[in-house]
Protein backbone atom coordinates (compact mmCIF):
# COMPACT_ATOMS: atom_id res chain seq x y z
CA UNK A 1 0.00 0.00 0.00
CA UNK A 2 1.73 3.22 -1.14
CA UNK A 3 0.88 6.68 0.17
CA UNK A 4 -0.24 9.18 -2.46
CA UNK A 5 -1.22 12.81 -2.92
CA UNK A 6 -4.37 13.50 -4.92
CA UNK A 7 -4.84 16.75 -6.87
CA UNK A 8 -8.40 17.71 -7.86
CA UNK A 9 -9.63 20.28 -10.39
CA UNK A 10 -13.42 20.61 -10.31
CA UNK A 11 -15.14 22.02 -13.42
CA UNK A 12 -18.79 22.64 -14.22
CA UNK A 13 -19.47 19.05 -15.34
CA UNK A 14 -16.07 17.46 -14.91
CA UNK A 15 -13.66 16.46 -12.19
CA UNK A 16 -10.03 16.18 -13.28
CA UNK A 17 -7.54 14.45 -11.02
CA UNK A 18 -3.90 13.51 -10.81
CA UNK A 19 -2.17 11.22 -8.35
CA UNK A 20 1.41 11.72 -7.13
CA UNK A 21 3.54 9.44 -4.99
CA UNK A 22 4.06 10.82 -1.46
CA UNK A 23 7.76 9.94 -1.49
CA UNK A 24 9.35 13.22 -0.38
CA UNK A 25 11.02 13.63 -3.79
CA UNK A 26 11.76 17.19 -4.84
CA UNK A 27 10.33 16.58 -8.31
CA UNK A 28 6.75 15.29 -7.92
CA UNK A 29 6.45 11.69 -9.09
CA UNK A 30 3.21 11.42 -11.06
CA UNK A 31 1.39 8.07 -11.06
CA UNK A 32 -1.92 8.77 -12.82
CA UNK A 33 -3.96 11.42 -14.59
CA UNK A 34 -7.67 11.06 -15.14
CA UNK A 35 -11.05 12.65 -15.20
CA UNK A 36 -14.76 12.22 -14.77
CA UNK A 37 -16.68 14.02 -17.47
CA UNK A 38 -20.38 14.28 -18.28
CA UNK A 39 -21.25 14.56 -14.58
CA UNK A 40 -24.99 15.15 -14.24
CA UNK A 41 -25.72 13.59 -17.67
CA UNK A 42 -23.62 10.63 -18.89
CA UNK A 43 -20.72 10.20 -16.46
CA UNK A 44 -17.56 8.72 -17.86
CA UNK A 45 -14.36 7.91 -15.92
CA UNK A 46 -10.97 7.58 -17.60
CA UNK A 47 -7.51 7.27 -16.12
CA UNK A 48 -4.06 6.80 -17.61
CA UNK A 49 -0.65 5.92 -16.18
CA UNK A 50 2.11 8.52 -16.00
CA UNK A 51 3.21 7.49 -19.51
CA UNK A 52 -0.29 7.88 -20.99
CA UNK A 53 -1.17 4.15 -21.10
CA UNK A 54 -4.85 3.46 -20.22
CA UNK A 55 -5.24 2.35 -16.58
CA UNK A 56 -9.02 2.33 -16.20
CA UNK A 57 -12.31 3.37 -17.76
CA UNK A 58 -15.97 3.18 -16.79
CA UNK A 59 -19.29 4.68 -17.92
CA UNK A 60 -22.60 5.26 -16.21
CA UNK A 61 -24.90 6.11 -19.14
CA UNK A 62 -27.91 8.24 -18.31
CA UNK A 63 -27.09 8.39 -14.58
CA UNK A 64 -27.80 12.09 -14.08
CA UNK A 65 -27.69 11.73 -10.30
CA UNK A 66 -24.01 10.68 -10.46
CA UNK A 67 -22.14 13.82 -9.31
CA UNK A 68 -18.99 14.75 -7.35
CA UNK A 69 -20.03 12.61 -4.36
CA UNK A 70 -20.31 9.45 -6.46
CA UNK A 71 -17.19 10.35 -8.49
CA UNK A 72 -15.07 10.76 -5.33
CA UNK A 73 -16.40 7.48 -3.88
CA UNK A 74 -15.53 5.70 -7.13
CA UNK A 75 -12.06 7.28 -7.25
CA UNK A 76 -11.36 6.31 -3.65
CA UNK A 77 -12.38 2.68 -4.34
CA UNK A 78 -10.31 2.63 -7.53
CA UNK A 79 -7.21 3.97 -5.75
CA UNK A 80 -7.68 1.49 -2.88
CA UNK A 81 -7.85 -1.46 -5.28
CA UNK A 82 -5.41 -0.49 -8.04
CA UNK A 83 -1.90 -2.00 -8.15
CA UNK A 84 -1.75 -3.21 -4.56
CA UNK A 85 -3.69 -0.18 -3.33
CA UNK A 86 -2.90 3.47 -2.73
CA UNK A 87 -3.63 5.24 0.50
CA UNK A 88 -4.49 8.94 0.39
CA UNK A 89 -2.11 11.07 2.46
CA UNK A 90 -3.47 14.49 1.42
CA UNK A 91 -5.61 16.20 -1.22
CA UNK A 92 -4.78 19.43 -3.06
CA UNK A 93 -7.50 21.43 -4.80
CA UNK A 94 -7.47 24.01 -7.54
CA UNK A 95 -9.65 26.81 -6.18
CA UNK A 96 -10.42 29.58 -8.61
CA UNK A 97 -10.64 32.52 -6.24
CA UNK A 98 -8.49 33.41 -3.25
CA UNK A 99 -9.90 36.94 -3.03
CA UNK A 100 -7.83 39.89 -1.86
CA UNK A 101 -6.20 38.05 1.07
CA UNK A 102 -4.99 34.58 0.06
CA UNK A 103 -1.60 35.17 -1.54
CA UNK A 104 -0.50 31.54 -1.00
CA UNK A 105 -1.95 28.04 -0.81
CA UNK A 106 -3.67 27.29 2.50
CA UNK A 107 -4.57 24.27 4.66
CA UNK A 108 -8.35 23.90 4.63
CA UNK A 109 -10.21 24.09 7.93
CA UNK A 110 -13.97 24.61 8.42
CA UNK A 111 -13.24 28.33 9.05
CA UNK A 112 -11.17 28.72 5.87
CA UNK A 113 -13.79 26.86 3.80
CA UNK A 114 -16.44 29.26 5.15
CA UNK A 115 -14.20 32.22 4.28
CA UNK A 116 -13.67 30.92 0.73
CA UNK A 117 -17.42 30.55 0.40
CA UNK A 118 -17.83 34.28 1.08
CA UNK A 119 -15.85 34.83 -2.16
CA UNK A 120 -18.50 33.04 -4.24
CA UNK A 121 -20.12 36.33 -5.39
CA UNK A 122 -16.76 37.16 -7.04
CA UNK A 123 -16.83 33.93 -9.10
CA UNK A 124 -20.39 32.59 -8.95
CA UNK A 125 -19.93 30.08 -11.77
CA UNK A 126 -16.69 28.59 -10.44
CA UNK A 127 -16.11 29.09 -6.71
CA UNK A 128 -19.06 27.01 -5.41
CA UNK A 129 -18.02 24.15 -7.71
CA UNK A 130 -14.42 24.35 -6.42
CA UNK A 131 -15.66 24.06 -2.83
CA UNK A 132 -18.00 21.09 -3.38
CA UNK A 133 -15.37 18.29 -3.45
CA UNK A 134 -13.60 19.91 -0.49
CA UNK A 135 -16.76 19.68 1.62
CA UNK A 136 -17.51 16.13 0.49
CA UNK A 137 -14.01 14.92 1.44
CA UNK A 138 -14.10 16.80 4.77
CA UNK A 139 -17.34 14.96 5.58
CA UNK A 140 -16.28 11.53 4.32
CA UNK A 141 -12.69 11.52 5.66
CA UNK A 142 -12.55 14.23 8.36
CA UNK A 143 -8.88 13.74 9.32
CA UNK A 144 -7.46 13.88 5.77
CA UNK A 145 -5.34 17.03 5.19
CA UNK A 146 -6.72 19.20 2.37
CA UNK A 147 -5.03 22.23 0.81
CA UNK A 148 -6.42 24.89 -1.55
CA UNK A 149 -4.15 26.40 -4.23
CA UNK A 150 -5.56 29.52 -5.88
CA UNK A 151 -5.63 30.68 -9.48
CA UNK A 152 -5.45 34.27 -8.26
CA UNK A 153 -2.55 33.96 -5.78
CA UNK A 154 0.35 34.35 -8.23
CA UNK A 155 -0.86 37.84 -9.16
CA UNK A 156 -0.57 39.24 -5.61
CA UNK A 157 2.77 40.79 -6.57
CA UNK A 158 1.09 43.22 -8.99
CA UNK A 159 1.43 46.92 -8.24
CA UNK A 160 -1.67 48.84 -7.18
CA UNK A 161 -2.13 50.51 -10.59
CA UNK A 162 -2.44 47.11 -12.28
CA UNK A 163 -5.20 46.11 -9.87
CA UNK A 164 -7.40 49.21 -9.82
CA UNK A 165 -10.56 50.00 -11.77
CA UNK A 166 -11.46 53.67 -12.08
CA UNK A 167 -14.33 53.39 -9.58
CA UNK A 168 -14.93 54.85 -6.11
CA UNK A 169 -12.59 53.57 -3.40
CA UNK A 170 -15.48 52.11 -1.39
CA UNK A 171 -16.21 49.64 -4.22
CA UNK A 172 -12.52 48.79 -4.57
CA UNK A 173 -12.44 48.10 -0.83
CA UNK A 174 -15.45 45.81 -1.26
CA UNK A 175 -13.33 43.65 -3.57
CA UNK A 176 -14.19 45.08 -7.00
CA UNK A 177 -10.68 45.08 -8.46
CA UNK A 178 -8.59 43.15 -10.92
CA UNK A 179 -7.36 39.79 -9.57
CA UNK A 180 -6.13 37.84 -12.59
CA UNK A 181 -6.38 34.07 -13.09
CA UNK A 182 -4.41 31.13 -14.59
CA UNK A 183 -1.97 31.78 -11.73
CA UNK A 184 -1.21 28.09 -11.18
CA UNK A 185 -0.10 27.88 -14.81
CA UNK A 186 1.93 31.11 -14.63
CA UNK A 187 3.60 29.97 -11.39
CA UNK A 188 4.63 26.72 -13.09
CA UNK A 189 6.11 28.61 -16.05
CA UNK A 190 8.04 30.89 -13.69
CA UNK A 191 9.50 27.82 -11.97
CA UNK A 192 10.78 26.61 -15.36
CA UNK A 193 12.24 29.93 -16.56
CA UNK A 194 15.72 29.44 -15.03
CA UNK A 195 16.02 25.99 -16.67
CA UNK A 196 14.92 27.25 -20.10
CA UNK A 197 16.88 30.51 -20.35
CA UNK A 198 18.24 32.94 -17.74
CA UNK A 199 16.77 35.76 -19.84
CA UNK A 200 13.32 34.50 -18.83
CA UNK A 201 14.15 34.33 -15.14
CA UNK A 202 15.60 37.85 -14.97
CA UNK A 203 13.89 39.71 -17.78
CA UNK A 204 10.61 41.21 -18.93
CA UNK A 205 8.43 38.36 -20.17
CA UNK A 206 4.92 38.05 -21.54
CA UNK A 207 3.45 34.54 -21.21
CA UNK A 208 0.44 33.59 -23.32
CA UNK A 209 -1.72 30.86 -21.78
CA UNK A 210 -3.79 29.95 -24.85
CA UNK A 211 -6.25 27.16 -24.11
CA UNK A 212 -10.02 27.09 -23.99
CA UNK A 213 -9.56 29.88 -21.45
CA UNK A 214 -6.86 32.35 -22.52
CA UNK A 215 -4.89 35.13 -20.90
CA UNK A 216 -1.54 36.89 -20.91
CA UNK A 217 0.70 37.61 -17.93
CA UNK A 218 3.52 40.15 -17.81
CA UNK A 219 6.43 39.09 -15.56
CA UNK A 220 9.31 41.18 -14.32
CA UNK A 221 12.07 38.87 -13.03
CA UNK A 222 9.58 36.01 -12.59
CA UNK A 223 6.92 38.01 -10.72
CA UNK A 224 3.51 38.91 -12.14
CA UNK A 225 3.15 42.63 -12.72
CA UNK A 226 0.02 42.69 -14.92
CA UNK A 227 -2.39 40.29 -16.61
CA UNK A 228 -5.29 40.44 -19.07
CA UNK A 229 -7.90 38.71 -16.91
CA UNK A 230 -9.31 41.02 -14.29
CA UNK A 231 -12.22 40.88 -11.86
CA UNK A 232 -13.44 37.75 -13.59
CA UNK A 233 -12.10 35.12 -15.97
CA UNK A 234 -14.19 36.79 -18.69
CA UNK A 235 -11.80 39.69 -19.30
CA UNK A 236 -8.95 40.03 -21.77
CA UNK A 237 -8.34 37.80 -24.79
CA UNK A 238 -10.81 36.08 -27.10
CA UNK A 239 -11.38 32.58 -25.66
CA UNK A 240 -13.04 29.35 -26.80
CA UNK A 241 -16.54 30.45 -25.79
CA UNK A 242 -15.89 33.66 -23.75
CA UNK A 243 -15.96 37.11 -25.29
CA UNK A 244 -12.90 38.46 -23.50
CA UNK A 245 -12.75 42.21 -22.84
CA UNK A 246 -15.99 43.86 -23.86
CA UNK A 247 -17.35 47.37 -23.42
CA UNK A 248 -19.64 47.34 -20.36
CA UNK A 249 -22.14 49.15 -22.60
CA UNK A 250 -22.67 45.88 -24.50
CA UNK A 251 -23.83 44.21 -21.28
CA UNK A 252 -26.45 46.95 -20.75
CA UNK A 253 -27.51 46.55 -24.38
CA UNK A 254 -27.98 42.78 -23.96
CA UNK A 255 -30.20 43.44 -20.96
CA UNK A 256 -32.15 46.45 -22.18
CA UNK A 257 -32.57 45.68 -25.88
CA UNK A 258 -32.46 41.88 -25.95
CA UNK A 259 -34.27 41.44 -22.62
CA UNK A 260 -31.59 39.22 -21.05
CA UNK A 261 -31.45 38.94 -17.27
CA UNK A 262 -28.05 39.44 -15.58
CA UNK A 263 -27.66 35.65 -15.34
CA UNK A 264 -28.56 35.18 -19.00
CA UNK A 265 -26.13 37.88 -20.14
CA UNK A 266 -23.39 36.28 -18.04
CA UNK A 267 -24.15 32.83 -19.43
CA UNK A 268 -24.15 34.25 -22.98
CA UNK A 269 -20.79 36.00 -22.60
CA UNK A 270 -19.19 32.91 -21.01
CA UNK A 271 -20.59 30.20 -23.29
CA UNK A 272 -21.81 31.59 -26.66
CA UNK A 273 -19.09 34.07 -27.64
CA UNK A 274 -15.34 33.92 -28.34
CA UNK A 275 -14.11 31.63 -31.13
CA UNK A 276 -17.45 29.81 -31.13
CA UNK A 277 -19.55 32.98 -31.42
CA UNK A 278 -17.41 34.68 -34.08
CA UNK A 279 -16.99 31.54 -36.25
CA UNK A 280 -20.51 30.21 -35.72
CA UNK A 281 -18.75 26.86 -36.03
CA UNK A 282 -16.68 25.71 -33.05
CA UNK A 283 -14.69 26.72 -29.97
CA UNK A 284 -12.03 24.18 -30.90
CA UNK A 285 -8.96 25.64 -32.63
CA UNK A 286 -8.27 22.36 -34.45
CA UNK A 287 -11.71 22.49 -36.09
CA UNK A 288 -11.25 26.17 -37.01
CA UNK A 289 -7.81 25.58 -38.55
CA UNK A 290 -9.21 22.71 -40.58
CA UNK A 291 -12.05 24.93 -41.88
CA UNK A 292 -10.26 28.28 -42.22
CA UNK A 293 -9.42 28.11 -45.95
CA UNK A 294 -13.03 27.59 -47.01
CA UNK A 295 -14.97 29.19 -44.14
CA UNK A 296 -14.71 32.99 -43.69
CA UNK A 297 -16.22 32.77 -40.17
CA UNK A 298 -13.50 30.39 -39.00
CA UNK A 299 -10.82 32.63 -40.56
CA UNK A 300 -12.30 35.73 -38.91
CA UNK A 301 -12.40 34.02 -35.48
CA UNK A 302 -8.72 33.01 -35.75
CA UNK A 303 -7.69 36.45 -37.00
CA UNK A 304 -9.47 38.18 -34.13
CA UNK A 305 -7.91 35.75 -31.62
CA UNK A 306 -4.42 36.56 -32.95
CA UNK A 307 -5.07 40.31 -33.27
CA UNK A 308 -6.19 40.56 -29.64
CA UNK A 309 -3.17 38.58 -28.40
CA UNK A 310 -0.78 40.89 -30.30
CA UNK A 311 -2.57 44.03 -29.15
CA UNK A 312 -2.70 42.99 -25.50
CA UNK A 313 0.97 41.97 -25.68
CA UNK A 314 1.66 45.58 -26.67
CA UNK A 315 -0.28 46.76 -23.63
CA UNK A 316 1.74 44.50 -21.31
CA UNK A 317 4.96 45.70 -22.97
CA UNK A 318 3.97 49.22 -21.95
CA UNK A 319 3.40 48.01 -18.37
CA UNK A 320 6.77 46.19 -18.38
CA UNK A 321 8.70 48.98 -20.13
CA UNK A 322 9.71 46.64 -22.98
CA UNK A 323 9.99 42.92 -23.60
CA UNK A 324 12.79 40.36 -23.54
CA UNK A 325 10.77 37.22 -24.24
CA UNK A 326 7.38 35.81 -25.14
CA UNK A 327 6.27 32.37 -23.90
CA UNK A 328 3.48 30.23 -25.38
CA UNK A 329 1.66 27.59 -23.35
CA UNK A 330 -1.60 25.52 -22.95
CA UNK A 331 -3.56 23.63 -25.65
CA UNK A 332 -3.26 26.16 -28.48
CA UNK A 333 0.04 27.74 -27.38
CA UNK A 334 1.78 24.35 -27.11
CA UNK A 335 0.29 22.67 -30.18
CA UNK A 336 -0.73 25.20 -32.81
CA UNK A 337 2.37 26.32 -34.72
CA UNK A 338 0.24 28.49 -37.01
CA UNK A 339 -1.16 30.58 -34.16
CA UNK A 340 2.36 31.05 -32.77
CA UNK A 341 3.67 32.09 -36.20
CA UNK A 342 0.80 34.55 -36.71
CA UNK A 343 1.28 36.14 -33.26
CA UNK A 344 5.01 36.49 -33.77
CA UNK A 345 4.36 37.90 -37.26
CA UNK A 346 2.06 40.53 -35.73
CA UNK A 347 4.85 41.43 -33.26
CA UNK A 348 7.64 41.89 -35.81
CA UNK A 349 7.56 45.61 -35.03
CA UNK A 350 8.81 44.75 -31.53
CA UNK A 351 11.85 42.93 -32.97
CA UNK A 352 10.62 39.31 -32.93
CA UNK A 353 11.98 37.19 -35.78
CA UNK A 354 10.28 33.82 -36.28
CA UNK A 355 12.40 30.72 -36.80
CA UNK A 356 9.79 28.95 -38.95
CA UNK A 357 11.56 25.61 -38.93
CA UNK A 358 12.04 25.54 -35.15
CA UNK A 359 8.41 26.56 -34.71
CA UNK A 360 7.13 23.78 -36.96
CA UNK A 361 9.44 21.22 -35.37
CA UNK A 362 8.14 21.99 -31.86
CA UNK A 363 11.45 23.39 -30.53
CA UNK A 364 11.56 25.23 -27.21
CA UNK A 365 12.95 28.43 -28.77
CA UNK A 366 11.10 29.44 -31.92
CA UNK A 367 12.73 32.78 -32.82
CA UNK A 368 16.23 33.84 -33.85
CA UNK A 369 18.16 37.08 -34.26
CA UNK A 370 19.22 39.73 -31.79
CA UNK A 371 15.76 40.88 -30.70
CA UNK A 372 13.43 39.46 -28.05
CA UNK A 373 12.95 35.68 -28.23
CA UNK A 374 9.86 33.44 -28.10
CA UNK A 375 9.62 30.04 -26.39
CA UNK A 376 7.14 27.20 -25.99
CA UNK A 377 6.87 25.69 -22.51
CA UNK A 378 4.25 23.02 -21.69
CA UNK A 379 2.32 24.06 -18.60
CA UNK A 380 1.50 21.84 -15.61
CA UNK A 381 -0.98 23.34 -13.14
CA UNK A 382 -1.24 20.15 -11.07
CA UNK A 383 2.53 20.21 -10.52
CA UNK A 384 2.15 23.67 -8.99
CA UNK A 385 -0.72 22.47 -6.78
CA UNK A 386 1.15 19.44 -5.45
CA UNK A 387 4.30 21.53 -4.81
CA UNK A 388 2.30 24.23 -3.00
CA UNK A 389 0.43 21.60 -1.00
CA UNK A 390 3.68 19.98 0.10
CA UNK A 391 5.09 23.36 1.09
CA UNK A 392 2.03 24.08 3.26
CA UNK A 393 1.97 20.64 4.91
CA UNK A 394 5.79 20.55 5.25
CA UNK A 395 5.82 23.94 6.96
CA UNK A 396 3.22 22.63 9.44
CA UNK A 397 5.32 19.58 10.37
CA UNK A 398 8.41 21.79 10.71
CA UNK A 399 6.70 23.89 13.40
Ligand code: AMP
Pocket residue numbers: 210211212213240283284285286287289330331332335336
Ligand atom coordinates in the same frame (compact mmCIF):
# COMPACT_ATOMS: atom_id res chain seq x y z
P1 AMP B 1 -6.71 23.59 -23.11
O1 AMP B 1 -7.87 24.35 -22.53
O2 AMP B 1 -5.38 24.06 -22.63
O3 AMP B 1 -6.88 22.09 -23.01
O4 AMP B 1 -6.72 23.90 -24.69
C1 AMP B 1 -7.81 23.58 -25.53
C2 AMP B 1 -7.57 24.21 -26.91
O5 AMP B 1 -6.33 23.73 -27.44
C3 AMP B 1 -8.65 23.88 -27.94
O6 AMP B 1 -8.99 25.04 -28.68
C4 AMP B 1 -7.94 22.89 -28.83
O7 AMP B 1 -8.43 22.93 -30.15
C5 AMP B 1 -6.54 23.43 -28.81
N1 AMP B 1 -5.59 22.42 -29.31
C6 AMP B 1 -5.22 21.26 -28.74
N2 AMP B 1 -4.38 20.58 -29.55
C7 AMP B 1 -4.23 21.34 -30.67
C8 AMP B 1 -3.49 21.19 -31.89
N3 AMP B 1 -2.75 20.13 -32.12
N4 AMP B 1 -3.57 22.20 -32.80
C9 AMP B 1 -4.33 23.28 -32.58
N5 AMP B 1 -5.05 23.47 -31.46
C10 AMP B 1 -5.00 22.51 -30.52
